Amino acid sequence: MGAEVVVEGLTKSFGRQTIWRDVTLTLPPGEVSVLLGPSGTGKSVFLKSMIGLLKPDRGKCVVNGVDIVRCGERKLYEIRKLFGVLFQDGALFGSMNLYDNVAFPLREHTKKSETEIRRIVLEKLEMTGLAGAEKKLPGEISGGMRKRAGLARALVLDPEIILVDEPDSGLDPVRTTYISQLFLDVNAQSDATFLIVTHNINLARTVPDNLGMLFRKELVMFGPREVLLTSEEPAVKQFLNGRMDGPIGMSEEKDSATMAAERAMFDAGHHAGGVEEVVGIPPQMQPAPGLPVRQGAIRRKDRVMQILHTLPSAAQEGIIESLTPEEQAHYGVHPHHRVETPSWDRTVEMTSVPRHHQGELPAEQVARLPRPGGHRRGDPGPEQLP
Numbered sequence: 001m002g003a004e005v006v007v008e009g010l011t012k013s014f015g016r017q018t019i020w021r022d023v024t025l026t027l028p029p030g031e032v033s034v035l036l037g038p039s040g041t042g043k044s045v046f047l048k049s050m051i052g053l054l055k056p057d058r059g060k061c062v063v064n065g066v067d068i069v070r071c072g073e074r075k076l077y078e079i080r081k082l083f084g085v086l087f088q089d090g091a092l093f094g095s096m097n098l099y100d101n102v103a104f105p106l107r108e109h110t111k112k113s114e115t116e117i118r119r120i121v122l123e124k125l126e127m128t129g130l131a132g133a134e135k136k137l138p139g140e141i142s143g144g145m146r147k148r149a150g151l152a153r154a155l156v157l158d159p160e161i162i163l164v165d166e167p168d169s170g171l172d173p174v175r176t177t178y179i180s181q182l183f184l185d186v187n188a189q190s191d192a193t194f195l196i197v198t199h200n201i202n203l204a205r206t207v208p209d210n211l212g213m214l215f216r217k218e219l220v221m222f223g224p225r226e227v228l229l230t231s232e233e234p235a236v237k238q239f240l241n242g243r244m245d246g247p248i249g250m251s252e253e254k255d256s257a258t259m260a261a262e263r264a265m266f267d268a269g270h271h272a273g274g275v276e277e278v279v280g281i282p283p284q285m286q287p288a289p290g291l292p293v294r295q296g297a298i299r300r301k302d303r304v305m306q307i308l309h310t311l312p313s314a315a316q317e318g319i320i321e322s323l324t325p326e327e328q329a330h331y332g333v334h335p336h337h338r339v340e341t342p343s344w345d346r347t348v349e350m351t352s353v354p355r356h357h358q359g360e361l362p363a364e365q366v367a368r369l370p371r372p373g374g375h376r377r378g379d380p381g382p383e384q385l386p
């Protein structure tokens with residue numbers, strides 16, 4: 001099982017510029033988490049802080065009982081071996097072929113024989129769909145292949161935690177979905193803990209178990225995906241819809257005057273961007289058929305059901321609806337049955353009016369269409385229809 005990562009009150013500045021402050025979150029072991037945020041909010045700085053490449057000013061980042069922020073060089077070197085990192089461009093050595101790139105961490109950090117190294121490298125290349133490409137140089141392959149080679153290299157030391165920086169950068173939407181599928185497949189096979197930072201909305205909506213967002217130098221929220229995906233927080237809704245209309249501006253936050261001027265422009269009919277209002281919780285992508293069931297997803301179910309009563313009601317509803325009837329019976333919940341909602345969420349309580357699937361409405365609620373040629377004797381007139 002992957003390691004748990006506990007981040008508490010983490011704060012990072014460069015000189016007088018605060019990047020983010022008081023970031024507190026836990027990456028549950030073996031689950032896939034995504035951290036969203038507008039460009040420049042410090043997502044990459046967060047990843048680098050987690051592996052000790054950057055030193056936060058305050059706070060903790062604890063893995064297996066070791067605080068990465070405070071520990072000495074030797075401990076840090078040991079703990080880093082638990083991490084596999086996929087950087088934006090794959091960070092491959094341009095002069096080495098894919099085989100040597102992927103073999104590099106094994107030759108650097110282990111005493112394995114070349115025979116053993118060959119077995120591992122070929123296995124990871126196969127796993128990432130690169131079998132046969134061993135002799136290619138990074139400059140001879142596509143961006144998507146470079147990312148997959150970066151992932152193969154990140155996997156060779158069997159990491160417990162895999163950090164991924166903007167896997168979609170430079171990739172088309174289809175290739176982004178393929179690499180997302182690969183993350184879930186790797187997670188199913190390894191049970192490693194994943195943290196992916198991105199601003200790709202498709203990926204954020206369909207891949208993770210947990211979702212968070214950095215904005216205004218803070219972590220706006222972090223928790224089960226259903227919380228962020230049903231959030232009424234203006235910055236979150238704007239971000240998920242990719243619109244200009246909202247608090248996020250050209251370079252992070254808008255001031256109130258800009259916001260009012262833009263509001264007037266959009267009210268007058270100017271297109272705010274985006275295609276349609278994106279709402280709700282789409283189904284989560286699953287590992288490819290034939291792969292093991294994700295253990296992280298199984299554990300998550302129990303974990304989330306334990307904290308269900310602390311979540312906003314729309315998220316509760318989404319979580320309950322994602323369970324099978326057997327699971328609902330096991331946990332003693334059923335759709336549209338809310339558990340006690342925290343007081344801060346009273347304003348977004350959902351009505352308990354049952355929703356029905358198409359074709360399942362009770363007969364008395366089905367509107368009758370007028371028949372051609374008017375209604376027959378005995379049929380109710382339109383004024384009598386419910």
Ligand SMILES: Nc1ncnc2c1ncn2[C@@H]1O[C@H](COP(=O)(O)OP(=O)(O)OP(=O)(O)O)[C@@H](O)[C@H]1O
Pocket residue numbers: 014019037038039040041042043044045046199
């Ligand atoms: N080593 C550094 N020294 C000084 N400032 C830095 C350093 N690294 C990053 N920054 C600053 O930190 C801020 C956040 O950068 P970061 O790259 O983490 O943002 P991001 O959210 O990953 O953005 P994007 O989505 O565009 O990649 C930026 O203003 C950047 O200039």
